[in-house]
Each structure stands twice: as structure tokens, then as C-alpha cells.
Amino acid sequence: MLNFQLPWHEIFAPTHSLMEMLVRGTIMYFGIFILMRLILKRQTGGISIPDVLLVVLLADAAQNGMAGEYRSITEGLVLVATIVFWNLAIDWLGYRVPFVERLVRPPPLLLIKNGQVLRRHLRQELVTMDELLSKLREEGVESPADVIEAYIEGDGNISVKKKEK
Known part of the structure; x- marks a missing residue:
């Protein structure tokens, strides 16, 4: 029952x-x-x-x-x-x-300046070169040399300012 x-x-x-x-x-x-x-x-x-x-x-x-x-x-x-x-x-x-x-919200951290990768900043955020290159490809960038500035933002996204062609 x-x-x-x-x-x-x-x-x-x-x-x-x-x-x-x-x-x-x-x-x-x-x-x-x-x-x-x-x-x-x-x-x-x-x-x-x-x-x-x-x-x-x-x-x-x-x-x-x-x-x-x-x-x-x-x-x-x-x-x-x-x-x-x-x-x-x-x-x-x-x-x-x-x-x-x-x-x-941590401030943005510069990863690339005038085409030069700032490896110390990559190490600081535990971002591998492969991860960085992958994010650049997602932005349509072939090489760090084509970047004026790239930052890792507080949310983990990478923002890229490309050189003008």
C-alpha cells in the first residue's frame, strides 16, 4: 500500500x-x-x-x-x-x-609587443607558445611578427592588434 x-x-x-x-x-x-x-x-x-x-x-x-x-x-x-x-x-x-x-578581474597582460613574444609573461600565466599561436591563428594571424600587441585579458581571452598590411 x-x-x-x-x-x-x-x-x-x-x-x-x-x-x-x-x-x-x-x-x-x-x-x-x-x-x-x-x-x-x-x-x-x-x-x-x-x-x-x-x-x-x-x-x-x-x-x-x-x-x-x-x-x-x-x-x-x-x-x-x-x-x-x-x-x-x-x-x-x-x-x-x-x-x-x-x-x-586581473588587468590585461602584454604577451606580444611589436612582433616580439614576451616569454616571461607567457611563463607567468602558464601559456604555452602553442596555445598562443593557436589563438593568433583564430584571429587570422600567421605569425607573432604580424602583431603590434597581444594581451591576455582578465577572463583568459587573448586580444590581438594586428599590423596593417
Whole structure:
């Protein structure tokens, strides 16, 4: 025989302190953000670090709330809301405060100047010569000698200013 009664109290009543969930979400967000910002820096053609962080943490937080790792949906929603809040707050602060913008969005880094590849900058960002040449080909450039300037942008994309023919 099927039982259609639901334990509503267990579904919505938190088993952990909501303040604990806020603190845990905040600490995890900033801890992972700092690690990713310091260690990963930027990847060529990748999405931004805060975007990756948001997706990973939201997926985990939502999964825990849905799968019953926490005892209530309320706890999962509080954790998801905390993570979304910090992601929006960092974006807003990055827009308003230059210091935060430099932390969140690294400035462009020159990779090629007047046809000369700046290998020290490639090493700094862990970009191989093959990756750089691949990105140049995507821009219709055959050789670094055909480039006035090329930068790796804060989001990992490479922008190219070609020499006039």
C-alpha cells in the first residue's frame, strides 16, 4: 500500500542553525575564491573564476539540500542564497571599488609587443607558445611578427592588434 503522507516538518524545519549555514557558505565561498584566484589565475579562453566557483558551489549546495544531506530544504536554500549573495556582492564591489576590481578581474597582460613574444609573461600565466599561436591563428594571424600587441585579458581571452598590411 502506498503512503502519500509527507513529513512536512522534516522537509522545511532546519536541523542546523541558519546562522551556521550563512557562516559556512561565506567561509567556503571566500576560501575557494582566494585559492582559485591565487593558484589558477586565468586560463586562456576560459570563463572567469567567480563564475566557475558559483556554478560548483551552487551545484553542491543545491544537491545537499535536495538529497537530504541537510535535513531541510530551508538549509539548502539558505546556503544557495548565501553563495549567490556573495557572488553578486563581489561583482558589485568590483564595479564600484578599483581595489576589488583588481582582485576580481586581473588587468590585461602584454604577451606580444611589436612582433616580439614576451616569454616571461607567457611563463607567468602558464601559456604555452602553442596555445598562443593557436589563438593568433583564430584571429587570422600567421605569425607573432604580424602583431603590434597581444594581451591576455582578465577572463583568459587573448586580444590581438594586428599590423596593417
